[in-house]
Amino acid sequence: MASVYIPVQGTEEEVRVALDHLPHDASDILDILKAEQAPLHLWLIIAREYFKQGKIEQFRQILEEGSGPEIDEYYADVKYERIAILNALGAFHTFLGKAERAPQREVHFKDATQYYNRASRIDETEPSTWIGKGQLCVAKGEMQMASDSFKIVLDEDVDNFPALLGQASVYFLMGDMEQQHKKALEFYRNSLDLYKRAMRAYADCPAAVRLGIAFCRYKIGQLDRARQAFERVLQLDPENVDALVALAIMDLQTNEAGVIRRGMDKMRRAFEIFPYCTLALNHLANHYFFTGQHFVVEQLTETALSSSNHGLLKSQAYYNLARSYHSKGDIETAGRYYIASVKEINKPQDFVLPFVGLGQIQLKFGDFKRSLASFEKVLEVHPENCESLKAIGNIYANLGENDKAIETFKKVTRIDPKDHQAFVELGELLVESDWAAAMEYLKTARTLLKKAGEKTPVELLNGIGLLYFEKAEFELAEQSFKEALGDGIWLSIMDWSVGSSMVSWSVQYRDQSFFHELEERVPLELPCDKVTTLFNYARLLEELHDTVKASLLYRLIIFKYADYIDAYLRLAAIAKEKNNIQLSIELIGDALKINSKYPNALSMLGSLELQSDETWLTAKERFRDAKDSTEGKDPYSLLQLGNWNYFAANRPEKKAPKFEATHREKAKELYLNVLKQNPGNMFAANGIGILHAEKAQWDIAKELFTQVHEAASGSIFVQVPDVWINLAHIFFAQGLFQQAVKMYQNCLRKFFYNTDATILLYLSRTHYEAEQWQDCRKSLLRAIHLAPSNYLLRFNVGVSMQKFSASTLQKTKRTVEEVRATVTELQNAIRVFSLLSVASTYHSHGFDERKIETHVEYCKHLLDAAKVHRDAAEQAEQQNRQKLEVARQIALAEEARRRAEEQRKFQLERRKQEDELKQVMQQEQHFERVKEQWKTSSNTPGKRKDRSKHEDEDGGGEKRRRKGGKRRKDQKTKMQYGEEEEDEYRNEPEDDYANITRDTGGDKLEKAPDHLLVAAGLEDSDAEDDMVPQSAIERKRRAWSESDEDEPVQGAVQHSPSATDLSE
């Protein structure tokens, strides 16, 4: 039991202080020390004892008291002890400073510096002060100054042990800090020399010196000797944790299972001896991470963190923690720890792994910029690290920098030509720009995988399938998709081996009971990596028109993955295609329940709502929501907003021209906006063309339409039938009827399988304008056949037949056949009009009964006239035939006679020459007379005709004038155009045969398309003239716009989805 004896002043007595039983309150001791004026070394001993016992405060109290000014005064000549006390305090603060963080750290270092300086003032040659200063400098990281301090001591005393150790450690640390490997080695060697000197100086030095030697050797690369040194340390001090850990690490680095196990044992022992060794803790954590004991990892790393201030070790600890959370899926926490780990590292060369983890997590959070920076740090250290390169490639792809992404992945394939993943990525990146290259890369990937004997991943086959799909190689696409999907419930569904007994499943898309029932009998499994492929396969089936199976697959997807929003939308699209609007809206509603901001769903809903009178206003909201949710970057939603504005401008109920202009302006702005983002957008160009057409700026519109038409003709994926129609409309408006007809016909055939009655109506109108009555009539009959319930078409057929008859009767020359046909056509027209007339009492198809009556009356009138004509013509024909017969017989007789004469002439040649001549002349005269007779006979019904001839000329004159006017007006504004149309149409009745009505079928037909959307027969024949100009203009404009432009716009809404669908 150690004790100290404080001599009692003035006596021989001493106070015994048992060091084990130092009073808790240091003041008690201090009082004694002060009272007895105890020698200073006793103060130091007692303070040191407090320190050993962990009573830091007491330690400090005594030393601070022992270094106070009173002491300095009193013990002025006791130099060494005073210096020792000050140095002890300096060392104490250095220690505190090392343990603390800034700014506390600085305070301690400052205190330490002050104490050492005071010690130096007492005796500046005292080596222990210099050593203290040196250590302070080491703590502060000022190696050069530390080295200088130690050198001062060593210059005095070459074998000063602490100075040697200090200097050795300075060199070692300088080695650690040195960037250049060679210089670093130099430092380690110096360090090693010093350690050796220290050992020579003190043969029985503590194990720590040998540890230093061992570390130096390790650093220099003398691994065996390092190992020997470590082992020697352990012999001297079997519980030396550092040596244990060092040996363990060397074991772990051997990469041999047995040795590694031994290493781990050592590590564990080190941990048992001293559970706060950060290095050991990190390694253990690493080990347990791989064995999957995350809880242990966390515990170990937490201890490691609290027990170390070493940056790299802390970084490793944080990394372990981060990795553990990462693997558990808690990426937010993991991210925080990765960041902590990265913060502890000065340069990525020290420890690069956390950058990988951090990069991955940033990637996951979509923080591409930061993630990119992280992976680039990794590349600084390992420029050919394929994983990082691939990550960077993915980031570029996500940032839309496809070129850079492709470059990066190409680099990967150069570094590792067997990296199938990189090939897959390349393939996917090139899908849009370079079909062939994409296919090549994907196929390479597939070959690589096959060679490696690995299973081709679903995504790869899916990619290949999609490529074929895009090239319209449906069979090959189907093969790929099927290979990707493999065996599964979908096959049984496809070949009807299950579920065929289920009733009415194929129309009730939202009724999933079929699958519920099915699930009770067979396990319904759909692995999540196959969902996308299944979806694509369903899209393919749709493309192959097998919508029944496609819809089943979509529903299977929804049954298993209720959040697969696109499946709902495809079902909605199918329902819409089948005209089941209600169901389609409900399905879109389901999709919006999953994501109320999903732009595709909003767009679809909007275009459905646009078609209904009740909901067209809300459609705008949908489009706007879709636009907002894509931050205005989605051309489709902008386009739809543009179309909506255009639609709104042409709505019949919006009468104010101001609104119209605003809507039209807005539409134009939106279209231009789309074009700015996407200069190749044909739909936007088409929209702008329409707006120009509305203003009768034919040339600009035509130019635009022609360009779009050409672009669209070259593309397999984008179909813009509207532009064909619009172009045809322009031809029509410019009077180029032949071209218009051709354009309409091509459009019908190319895009609509000849099933679009509206285009047939446009076609018939063009024929009508071109006065090709038969073609007009046939087009209309076809249209009726396609759209039986459209009575307007019937009316127009009636008009076309009436018009045909009237024009035939006006002809100056006509055959009996023509007149007969006229009669038949008039009978047909009367039949058609009469049926309509009766039907209108029965049926509200919107025609004015009176007007139909007028038509019937007019046709009957015409028919009477025609019958007269026919009879006359038939009579004339009869007479003609008779006269022809007579003439023929006469001619025949003459011929016979002439031959007889010739015979005779031959015999009586000379004698009867004169007679013969005379006779021939007579014959000729007779023939002339016959001819004359023919001429007059064909003029017999002339009287009736005169009037019609006159009318005809009149009408022709009107027509010419009208056309001239039209051309002139074309250059003018829309309003004037409207008026001109009014003129044009008003002219029409006047060239009719009989002036029964001012509102003839001609007028009716011109406006025909109007009545597709608005109830027909708006205008009353009598009201026509009284119509106020404003409304007349309005009406006419509408006639034009609705017939010509409105439909195409609706078409655009319908057809543009096909483009987006493909991109899905």
Add this chain to the structure above:
Amino acid sequence: MKLAGLKSVDGAHEESVWAAAWAPAAEHRPTALLLTGALDETVRAWRADDLAAASPPARGHALGVVSLAAHPAGVIAAAVSLDSYIRVFDVDSGASVATLDAPPSEVWGVQFHPKGVALAAAGGGSGSVKLWDTEKWQPIASLPVPRPEGARPDKTGSGKFVLSVAWSPDGKLLACGSMDGTIAVYDAVRMKFLHHLEGHHMPVRSMVFSPVDPHVLFTACDDAHIHIYDAKEKGLIGAMSGHASWVLSIDVSPDGMAVATGSSDRTVRLWDINARASVQTMSNHSDQVWAVAFRPPGGEGVRAGRLASASDDKSISLYDYS
């Protein structure tokens, strides 16, 4: 189950061929005749084996023929034109037997009762099926199509527009298809409306009952689908898709195993009813295929199956079905 092209006649009519029907073999005529009607306002008759013209074209079908039906006895047939007259004529001579109309409305699809006692016609905008007796050609009944409960209001505000009719082979059921896709089913014996069959939402232009299962109805619709209904039990029992455009016509093979369809996608397809799958696609026509018809059994060469198709491209085709 397959089709093999036998013969095609290009320019069979001067204009688009819109209707076709087989007049079965009769006592005086040992083979069936194919009748076709077209936009050129004629009805023509063709020999069953080589599609040679059997008689000169019968004119006067004003505005174009949209539907044809032959009486099961093979003597007479009915043709519907766009002028809304049904012209009943003698198949061999072409002589007019009767001219029917159903004012105020137009007429679309027509079908004879399987026993030939009545003629049913889809009454278009009148929203009804009209029936005539085939002896005196007097109207028997007009069966209105009721609006289904909770039906969506039509855009035009008008009632149903009826396009097609079909009799079940036992004559007990009569089905009628309309523009809006609903199919009305009647008890043809008591002339009573039974129920609607739902599932289509676009015009149903053609329907046919199975010859082997008199409840099973096949429908062709503009939605590009073929539906199979149990017309008696009011249930949809199957759907088949594959046509790229409207399905314009449908007929069932005499053995009841297959149906053939004609579509505006210019193809004729053959479907295996049991497999619910398309087994063959014929692409010989270059425009809409408005009519397909299996030759009815009976007469010479009864064992050989024949299918005829008629198209907007003015041609008609004959196939061997086996």
